[in-house]
Amino acid sequence: MLLVDRDDVPMDVWSDPTPEEYLPSQYALCPTDPGGVGAIGDVGAIRDRLSLDLQTLLRGTERTFTLSAGAAEAGAAGAGWVYATGPGPGVDCFVLSPEQARAVWAQGHPRDQAMMLLDDTSYATLTASDGADLEVVFGPVLPDGGWVQSAG
16 A cells, blocks of 8 residues: 555554654664676675764664565665565665764765765765775665665
8 A cells, every 4th residue: 555645544543643753763774886796795705895983883784684574675776675584585784773873974075965864765875995986875774684675
């Protein structure tokens, strides 16, 4: 079911009729990679290229995410990719607290907006220790443990 306008649904249908903003307790940080799983690559490709302070901050935060069934087609159609924690081939991303995510974001160069979005994916460029640009995406982790990368 696609809900276009919340006003289309009678208020007595909602379990809690007062909407509240979802504030994630974790963020996935992954390198972007058009040839990767969905559109992300494994953090192993950038981990050792980051500055020592970022390596220290990110050490031990890896988690494997799998591309959900049908997500490749949705992503290719511009609808974004859905990553879950279930079985299947996947990629490792860093999973960070909001504080850790903000600390990494502060060392990067935002792609589309100055502030890291709390409720949607945000893209930035980190500088590798050799000076190369490393494109990354920050995604809020949802209550089910997965996250959604918007196409863009």
